[in-house]
Amino acid sequence: MRVRRTKLECVILSAALVAIGVWAAPDRASRLVSVQQLPDGSDWCMADESSATNPSSPSPDEKILFSALRRDPYSTLVFAAQFTTPNVAEQERQAAEARAHGARTPVRTIRDTAPTYSAIAVDVNSNEVILQDNNLWEYLVFDRLAPTPTRSDEITQPKRIVKGDKTLIEFNNGLYVDPVSGDIFSVESDTGDKMVRFPRAAEGDVAPKAVLHTPHRVYNLAADEARQEIFATIEFPPQVVIYRKDASGEEKPLRTIEGDDTGLDAPHGIAVDEKDQLLFVSTWGHHSNFRIAGTGRWYPPAIKVYPLAAKGNVKPLRVITGDRTQLDWPAAMKFNPSNGDLYVANDIGQSVIVFANAAKLQGDVPPARVIHGPSTRLRNPTGVALDLTHQELWVSNLGNSSATVYPLMANGDVPPLRIIRSAEESKRGVNFGRTAAVTYDPIRQEILVPN
Amino acid sequence: MNHPQIAIFARSAKEDTPYLRSIEGQKSLLGRTMHDIAFDAIHDELVVTSPLAQAILSFRGAANGEEAPLRAIQGDKTQIKGVGATGKVSIDPIHNEIFLASPDQAILVFDRMANGNVAPKRILSGPDTQLSLGEQREGGGNVPCIRIDPIHNLLLVPVGGYGGGKVLIFDRTASGNTPPKAVIQGPVRMGNQFEIYAPKLRLITHTRNNIEIWKIPESGVSTEAPLKIPAPLGRQSGDIGIVLDPLHKEVIIATAAGNNIMTFSVPEVFDDWPAGGPLTSAAPVR
Numbered sequence: 078m079r080v081r082r083t084k085l086e087c088v089i090l091s092a093a094l095v096a097i098g099v100w101a102a103p104d105r106a107s108r109l110v111s112v113q114q115l116p117d118g119s120d121w122c123m124a125d126e127s128s129a130t131n132p133s134s135p136s137p138d139e140k141i142l143f144s145a146l147r148r149d150p151y152s153t154l155v156f157a158a159q160f161t162t163p164n165v166a167e168q169e170r171q172a173a174e175a176r177a178h179g180a181r182t183p184v185r186t187i188r189d190t191a192p193t194y195s196a197i198a199v200d201v202n203s204n205e206v207i208l209q210d211n212n213l214w215e216y217l218v219f220d221r222l223a224p225t226p227t228r229s230d231e232i233t234q235p236k237r238i239v240k241g242d243k244t245l246i247e248f249n250n251g252l253y254v255d256p257v258s259g260d261i262f263s264v265e266s267d268t269g270d271k272m273v274r275f276p277r278a279a280e281g282d283v284a285p286k287a288v289l290h291t292p293h294r295v296y297n298l299a300a301d302e303a304r305q306e307i308f309a310t311i312e313f314p315p316q317v318v319i320y321r322k323d324a325s326g327e328e329k330p331l332r333t334i335e336g337d338d339t340g341l342d343a344p345h346g347i348a349v350d351e352k353d354q355l356l357f358v359s360t361w362g363h364h365s366n367f368r369i370a371g372t373g374r375w376y377p378p379a380i381k382v383y384p385l386a387a388k389g390n391v392k393p394l395r396v397i398t399g400d401r402t403q404l405d406w407p408a409a410m411k412f413n414p415s416n417g418d419l420y421v422a423n424d425i426g427q428s429v430i431v432f433a434n435a436a437k438l439q440g441d442v443p444p445a446r447v448i449h450g451p452s453t454r455l456r457n458p459t460g461v462a463l464d465l466t467h468q469e470l471w472v473s474n475l476g477n478s479s480a481t482v483y484p485l486m487a488n489g490d491v492p493p494l495r496i497i498r499s500a501e502e503s504k505r506g507v508n509f510g511r512t513a514a515v516t517y518d519p520i521r522q523e524i525l526v527p528n
Numbered sequence: 529m530n531h532p533q534i535a536i537f538a539r540s541a542k543e544d545t546p547y548l549r550s551i552e553g554q555k556s557l558l559g560r561t562m563h564d565i566a567f568d569a570i571h572d573e574l575v576v577t578s579p580l581a582q583a584i585l586s587f588r589g590a591a592n593g594e595e596a597p598l599r600a601i602q603g604d605k606t607q608i609k610g611v612g613a614t615g616k617v618s619i620d621p622i623h624n625e626i627f628l629a630s631p632d633q634a635i636l637v638f639d640r641m642a643n644g645n646v647a648p649k650r651i652l653s654g655p656d657t658q659l660s661l662g663e664q665r666e667g668g669g670n671v672p673c674i675r676i677d678p679i680h681n682l683l684l685v686p687v688g689g690y691g692g693g694k695v696l697i698f699d700r701t702a703s704g705n706t707p708p709k710a711v712i713q714g715p716v717r718m719g720n721q722f723e724i725y726a727p728k729l730r731l732i733t734h735t736r737n738n739i740e741i742w743k744i745p746e747s748g749v750s751t752e753a754p755l756k757i758p759a760p761l762g763r764q765s766g767d768i769g770i771v772l773d774p775l776h777k778e779v780i781i782a783t784a785a786g787n788n789i790m791t792f793s794v795p796e797v798f799d800d801w802p803a804g805g806p807l808t809s810a811a812p813v814r
Contacts, residue, residue, distance in 0.1 A: 165763045168761075168762055168763050168764065169762045169763060171737075171760065172760035172761060172762040173762075175737070175758055175760045176760065179758070180737075180758035180759060180760055181739075181757060181758060181759040181792050181793075181794070182792075183759075183781075183790035183791055183792055184778070184791050184792065184793050185540065185541070185542050185790075185791040186542065186543060186788050186789065186790050186791070187537055187541045187542065187543070187545060187788060187789040188543055188544075188786075188787060188788030188789070189543075189544060189787070190543055190544055191544070195530050211530060212787055247785070248785075250530050266530050267561075268765065268785060294560070296530070312560060312580070313560075313580050313611055314611075343559060343580055361554070361559060362554070363559040363578065363580035363581040364580075364581060365580060365581055365582040365611065367609070367610050367611040367613075367664055368609075368664070369609070370582075370604070370606070370607045370608060370609035370630075370632070371582065371602075371603055371604035371605065371606050371607060371608060371609070371645075372582060372604070373578075373580075373581040373582025373583050373602045373603070373608065374581060374602065375557055375581050375583075377554075378554055404554075405553055405554050405594070406531075406552070406553060406554060408530070424531065425552055425553035425554065425594060457531065459530055459531065475530070475531060505546035505547075506546075507535060507537075507544075507545075507546065507547055508531050508533055508535065508547075508550070509535070509787045509788070510530050510531050510532075510787070511561075511767075511784055511785065511787065512769065512782040512783060512784060512786070512787055512788065512789060513561070513562075513563055513719075513720050513767040513768075513769055513782060513784040514562055514563055514564050514565050514720050514721055514769035514782055515565070515721070515769040515770070515771050515780055515781070515782035515789060516565045516566055516567045516574065516771050517539075517567060517771045517772070517773050517780060518536070518567050518569070518574075518589060519567075519569050519773070519774075519775060520569055520572060520589060521589070521590070522538070522539040522775075523536050523537060523538060523539060523548065524536070524537045524538075524539060524541065524771075524780060524789060525534055525535075525536050525537075525565060525567065525574060526534065526535045526536075526537065526547075526782060526789055527532070527533070527534045527535075527558075527562035527565050527576060528531055528532050528533050528534075528535075528560075528561075528562070
């Protein structure tokens with residue numbers, strides 16, 4: 078049982094932090110250890126948000142690569158993989174070797190050994206479910222009808238896993254599956270700034286069949302199959318970028334939606350309504366102009382509706398926002414063209430909320446249906462997929478390494494029809510998504526980790 | 529960044545240990561990307577930025593779930609600028625001040641209790657400061673982490689980027705166009721965060737493979753080499769985070785791309801060193 082600290086104890090502990098040298102008794106004197114210094118820095122891959130080079134501007138080598146890809150996309154693919162590889166295998170090998178030669182080994186490591194499922198898609202032609210793993214940098218393909226594991230410690234075996242340095246997959250967050258070819262499109266929320274595309278049958282550590290350089294901070298994907306266009310949300314500077322679906326290399330977007338009038342304040346989920354020619358974008362409300370000091374503010378979360386062909390600094394046609402919407406870090410969205418329902422993975426709401434007749438909605442409207450409650454097994458749902466052939470709704474759960482499937486018209490505290498599970502039944506994931514800072518609470522002896 | 533939570537773990541947490549609680553959701557006002565975070569053990573609060581909204585947030589130390597911050601500094605008087613540049617924040621809990629570096633080559637200092645649209649209480653900026661904090665760019669452009677030594681009244685500001693540069697050392701209360709009083713010549717390599725151990729005047733970084741311990745001069749230019757302790761991380765990237773646990777003599781590392789938190793026992797950071805330094809060096813690995 079935790080003992081509640083008094084204010085005085087807190088102050089004493091705090092003082093101890095800044096005066097801890099007093100505690101260093103002679104018997105705690107330094108000891109001799111073996112030291113083998115390792116090379117640092119410049120030879121390591123560093124394509125992240127904070128790198129010294131601008132991630133949104135390709136390096137000269139990257140320009141050469143993408144130019145080559147445009148000219149001859151197939152013969153240069155191996156080169157592409159080698160150039161932008163995350164280099165995980167080599168990093169792990171070097172660390173193990175150094176530790177074997179006396180380098181310090183961590184006394185504890187906090188990490189998740191199970192997948193963190195950020196997105197989901199269904200391929201009805203192959204009867205497969207694809208799950209993005211943002212933690213271990215892979216995607217896994219499961220049989221759509223895989224039964225729920227019967228034992229609490231049993232997991233669902235995937236049919237295929239695509240993972241490894243050649244895949245270029247890093248912090249993969251957005252997913253789209255071509256309904257005809259089964260090609261799998263994957264984008265990442267950080268570091269690599271690219272969309273990679275794999276054939277349906279891809280397996281193991283394989284190079285993507287295409288690589289597209291994207292802006293930094295992509296969140297999600299959607300497509301207009303009639304126009305063969307693919308849409309991506311960019312969290313910041315906020316925009317929606319629209320490419321040819323077959324775009325690769327350094328190809329520029331066909332158009333973008335961006336500007337102060339758009340109301341794209343930290344856009345996340347995106348869904349296409351081809352029937353009504355509309356585009357839905359969920360926003361979290363974080364707003365600022367990074368070029369101008371003091372422009373920051375927050376707006377409520379919302380779903381903004383645009384013409385599908387919108388371009389430039391356009392105002393949304395309608396905005397769905399307000400307390401009755403229940404939006405709370407809304408993530409992926411999918412539109413059902415057969416009845417006009419819009420499904421929203423509602424991460425912190427621990428729910429999937431469904432807006433009926435979404436093409437006409439505006440203002441503070443409640444969802445028509447809410448899938449929520451302990452029977453649902455939802456935990457931080459961030460991905461949704463619709464299987465209209467089998468009338469099923471799939472959800473990826475960031476917080477428990479699972480995917481859950483429901484009847485398409487499910488409502489309330491309903492149990493899943495089946496569960497794909499990649500960890501034990503009681504799993505609670507740590508939900509890490511690039512742990513780039515840390516602090517320590519000496520009062521409670523706790524480690525605080527922001528994503 | 530698909531889920532910009534702050535997860536809180538027991539110090540003893542290991543692989544697959546769930547977090548004790550998490551600060552998250554719309555009410556928290558959190559968003560991507562938190563490149564720094566500070567705990568104020570005197571007032572039992574934590575401080576972090578919300579970069580996409582150009583804001584500094586202060587939470588209860590025991591904040592849990594979808595909890596609103598106690599205070600938020602945001603608005604046109606604040607002079608807070610950038611996005612990646614707004615990812616770093618530091619606190620001096622003894623003197624009740626919050627420090628934020630700006631891509632306008634300035635250090636903004638706010639009262640710890642500031643709330644809303646408030647101006648900085650002082651600004652350190654100008655050519656004599658030698659500040660070179662990077663520039664805000666379209667896709668990135670982060671400023672360096674800064675730290676305060678409240679015992680010796682020092683403000684430490686790295687310049688020169690991740691590849692390794694100098695660390696400028698100012699008087700804690702410096703403002704205006706004031707030159708640094710001391711410099712660590714370096715090159716001091718670091719990730720997103722560095723730490724200081726004020727009682728021993730030491731600066732600690734992790735440079736992807738090694739923990740480095742530098743002596744902090746109070747005046748003049750120090751060209752002394754750091755003590756290097758090999759501590760490789762495996763899968764990682766340059767945005768490494770670091771914090772100290774003096775009570776247990778541990779250094780805690782956030783590995784960025786590694787998606788994990790590694791704790792190393794490093795008494796050398798906290799202990800007195802015998803003459804000649806605490807370590808002997810073995811042959812290189814390769």
